[in-house]
Amino acid sequence: MLPRLLEFERAMRSAGIPVSVSESIDALKALEHIPLESKDSVRSALATTMVKSQSHRPTFDLLFDLYLGAGRGSVTSITDEVEDPEAAGQDLMDELVDTLATGDDAALAALARRAVSALGRVRSSPTGDWFSQYQVLQGMELNIALGRALRRTGVEGDAPLEDRLRREEFEARLERFREMVLMETRRRVAETRGAEAVARYAVRPRPEDLDFLSATSNEIKELRRAIRPLARKLASRVAMKRRRSNRGGLDMRRTVRRSLSTGGVPFDTAFRHRAPHRPELFVLCDISGSVSRFARFALMLVHALSAQFTKVRSFAFIDTLDEVTRLFEHEDFVTAVDRMNSEANVTWLDGHSDYGTSIEKFLKNHGKDLGPRSTVLILGDARNNYRATKDHALQEIARRARHVYWLNPEPVADWDTGDSAASEYAVHVDKMVEIRNLRGLEDFIAYEL
Amino acid sequence: MKPSHRFSGAEEVTRRLAETGYLAGIGIATVVHIADRLQKPLLVEGPAGVGKTELAKAIASTLGIELIRLQCYEGVDETKTLYEWNYKKQLLRIQAQGDESWDAIEEDIFSEPFLLERPVLKALRSTEPVVLLIDEVDKLDIEAEALLLEVLSDWQVSIPEMGTVVAKQPPFVVLTSNNDRELSEALKRRCLYLYMDYPDAEREKAIVLKRVPEITETLAEQVVRLVRSIRELDLKKSPSISETLDWSRTLLALNIDTLDDDTVRQTLPVLLKFQTDLERAAGHLRLNAKDN
Ligand SMILES: Nc1ncnc2c1ncn2[C@@H]1O[C@H](COP(=O)(O)OP(=O)(O)O)[C@@H](O)[C@H]1O
Numbered sequence: 001m002l003p004r005l006l007e008f009e010r011a012m013r014s015a016g017i018p019v020s021v022s023e024s025i026d027a028l029k030a031l032e033h034i035p036l037e038s039k040d041s042v043r044s045a046l047a048t049t050m051v052k053s054q055s056h057r058p059t060f061d062l063l064f065d066l067y068l069g070a071g072r073g074s075v076t077s078i079t080d081e082v083e084d085p086e087a088a089g090q091d092l093m094d095e096l097v098d099t100l101a102t103g104d105d106a107a108l109a110a111l112a113r114r115a116v117s118a119l120g121r122v123r124s125s126p127t128g129d130w131f132s133q134y135q136v137l138q139g140m141e142l143n144i145a146l147g148r149a150l151r152r153t154g155v156e157g158d159a160p161l162e163d164r165l166r167r168e169e170f171e172a173r174l175e176r177f178r179e180m181v182l183m184e185t186r187r188r189v190a191e192t193r194g195a196e197a198v199a200r201y202a203v204r205p206r207p208e209d210l211d212f213l214s215a216t217s218n219e220i221k222e223l224r225r226a227i228r229p230l231a232r233k234l235a236s237r238v239a240m241k242r243r244r245s246n247r248g249g250l251d252m253r254r255t256v257r258r259s260l261s262t263g264g265v266p267f268d269t270a271f272r273h274r275a276p277h278r279p280e281l282f283v284l285c286d287i288s289g290s291v292s293r294f295a296r297f298a299l300m301l302v303h304a305l306s307a308q309f310t311k312v313r314s315f316a317f318i319d320t321l322d323e324v325t326r327l328f329e330h331e332d333f334v335t336a337v338d339r340m341n342s343e344a345n346v347t348w349l350d351g352h353s354d355y356g357t358s359i360e361k362f363l364k365n366h367g368k369d370l371g372p373r374s375t376v377l378i379l380g381d382a383r384n385n386y387r388a389t390k391d392h393a394l395q396e397i398a399r400r401a402r403h404v405y406w407l408n409p410e411p412v413a414d415w416d417t418g419d420s421a422a423s424e425y426a427v428h429v430d431k432m433v434e435i436r437n438l439r440g441l442e443d444f445i446a447y448e449l
Numbered sequence: 450m451k452p453s454h455r456f457s458g459a460e461e462v463t464r465r466l467a468e469t470g471y472l473a474g475i476g477i478a479t480v481v482h483i484a485d486r487l488q489k490p491l492l493v494e495g496p497a498g499v500g501k502t503e504l505a506k507a508i509a510s511t512l513g514i515e516l517i518r519l520q521c522y523e524g525v526d527e528t529k530t531l532y533e534w535n536y537k538k539q540l541l542r543i544q545a546q547g548d549e550s551w552d553a554i555e556e557d558i559f560s561e562p563f564l565l566e567r568p569v570l571k572a573l574r575s576t577e578p579v580v581l582l583i584d585e586v587d588k589l590d591i592e593a594e595a596l597l598l599e600v601l602s603d604w605q606v607s608i609p610e611m612g613t614v615v616a617k618q619p620p621f622v623v624l625t626s627n628n629d630r631e632l633s634e635a636l637k638r639r640c641l642y643l644y645m646d647y648p649d650a651e652r653e654k655a656i657v658l659k660r661v662p663e664i665t666e667t668l669a670e671q672v673v674r675l676v677r678s679i680r681e682l683d684l685k686k687s688p689s690i691s692e693t694l695d696w697s698r699t700l701l702a703l704n705i706d707t708l709d710d711d712t713v714r715q716t717l718p719v720l721l722k723f724q725t726d727l728e729r730a731a732g733h734l735r736l737n738a739k740d741n
């Protein structure tokens with residue numbers, strides 16, 4: 001077991017899960033106290049000693065199955081070609097329909113294993129086998145499984161509420177079945193081609209490490225799920241920072257010590273330090289095309305933090321600019337950002353970003369509100385469609401505000417290429433920073449604001 | 450029996466926790482068993498109301514030992530976690546000085562009778578085994594967290610005026626976190642980690658039956674299925690086990706023995722506290738749609 005465990009640990013480290021030496025020693029110690037023949041116990045023991053953040057758990061589980069999953073090696077590699085794939089698919093489908101109704105996870109997993117055995121092999125070559133999730137799901141005609149299962153259990157006289165719940169539960173179980181099939185195909189490929197080969201393509205970044213600009217729409221869904229907990233964490237991180245620098249109050253220990261020289265009269269009191277103020281924040285975001293995703297997440301995070309600022313005012317722009325602060329006044333920040341796209345008047349001409357016009361309009365209409373307590377945050381890629389940059393407007397904004405920061409979701413290497421006017425704007429602001437993912441965004445907000 | 454071999458295995462943990470009324474799945478039980486054997490602090494992280502605090506209480510209860518609890522909140526520092534000097538008493542003592550030297554007084558007022566022991570120090574100095582619950586550790590400042598870390602690493606505390614206090618035996622430490630803040634890597638490395646999520650349907654139903662014994666099995670099942678459906682939504686505050694239990698009790702009190710659109714609509718506010726969440730859930734369950 002030990003060599004495989006070390007291999008597994010190496011894989012975790014290269015997938016970005018930090019496992020320290022002391023943690024890997026803890027893992028070995030933990031294994032002494034649990035039944036090693038139980039895969040679930042081993043999984044729990046390794047997870048509790050080596051994985052200290054739930055966001056790493058999916059990667060841990062994937063690697064665990066690849067490296068330490070049951071029956072690795074020849075055990076399950078029984079020759080499993082079936083005579084008649086179509087009939088086999090039908091049988092499996094029938095069983096699946098029964099299993100969906102019971103909600104038995106173990107049965108579902110067993111079925112997934114058999115389905116991959118029977119239907120999943122794509123081709124065999126001297127270098128190993130490939131298995132395909134798609135081929136399994138096709139072979140079982142999974143798309144009609146839900147309807148069949150629902151009809152099968154549709155007891156006469158059931159409350160409609162009951163029906164709705166059941167549909168949802170069946171859908172969730174089907175989704176789980178799909179994942180189990182996917183995992184099993186990977187495990188089977190790993191058997192012959194090695195776990196490392198599979199890990200290389202199957203390990204996925206955590207939502208907070210996903211690149212805003214290249215994320216797929218499924219990944220965007222993951223990001224959305226991550227945003228609320230992240231916002232909450234960020235809020236308490238910033239609040240804590242503020243409190244720390246604000247803490248005043250009497251230091252009793254030092255006061256008593258000083259009172260020794262005055263016969264116990266706390267004459268000379270000692271205080272802790274206190275300090276600064278809450279800024280007011282102006283957020284300008286480009287909500288066109290692909291940068292809009294970035295702007296949306298940034299806006300959500302900023303608004304989750306609104307209690308930490310005297311005031312947060314938000315402005316959206318494409319080729320012209322509109323204040324959207326009102327949307328955030330009565331709504332939850334996620335809902336507000338969703339509504340922003342339909343309700344803000346941000347296109348005047350052609351719907352291509354015009355930073356110059358938008359920044360100029362901000363200065364003209366709201367410049368009088370800027371002062372030494374204002375921080376301005378501009379979110380966008382500075383791709384100006386070769387229009388006039390009107391950077392003098394930005395220069396004036398920077399003169400009036402205390403700080404101006406520009407968050408750019410593009411890699412620095414792409415700045416100033418094509419229609420990017422990054423440098424022209426960058427010279428006028430405190431800082432233009434590259435922000436590629438949620439983690440970068442979070443760190444910026446926590447450190448700089 | 451070694452002090453840290455208090456359970457024969459995960460099955461025994463499950464059984465004994467269940468005797469106290471706490472139903473743990475095999476995953477939770479395995480981790481508790483390992484924490485006991487390795488004598489390492491256990492960090493339990495997860496949403497509010499999934500049974501983190503209750504787990505520590507149940508462990509203390511089944512072991513028949515004292516639970517010492519440090520409830521963390523904003524601004525807690527070492528004077529609340531470790532110890533504080535009793536300043537009033539010190540000032541009185543200083544004022545009552547006769548012709549003693551200042552040095553003698555200073556030594557005196559920083560000694561045991563003037564010491565106010567706080568939960569962590571109390572747990573370290575206890576001669577009996579104890580469970581130390583450090584509840585909602587994510588509410589602590591970074592500094593207070595760092596201080597705790599020192600204690601958890603060495604099982605000792607140094608009090609400048611008195612010297613070092615070393616634990617007679619490491620307490621069974623449970624830390625909980627609602628994940629409001631990322632805890633330091635150093636603290637996490639020290640601890641075993643357990644992410645506690647909402648239980649699966651079967652266990653949640655068992656919890657309802659255990660905690661609200663008058664409820665019928667059918668209703669308990671309906672309640673749990675509905676709550677699980679609502680948890681899938683993107684809500685400000687997802688209903689936790691506590692809310693499942695509250696809802697079950699409400700339904701019982703109202704003599705409702707089966708759930709339909711009307712009964713759910715009337716009682717949903719027990720489950721969800723925010724208006725936007727209520728609307729979202731009603732929409733999702735299509736409570737406002739005509740039955741068909
Ligand atoms: N596993 C469990 N078995 C029995 N009751 C539980 C369990 N988990 C939670 N509960 C119930 O849920 C309530 C909330 O749990 P609590 O420990 O306070 O949550 P947390 O500390 O995670 O916020 C408890 O009072 C208890 O009644």
Ligand SMILES: [Mg+2]
Nearest residue numbers: 501502584625
């Ligand atoms: Mg609690």
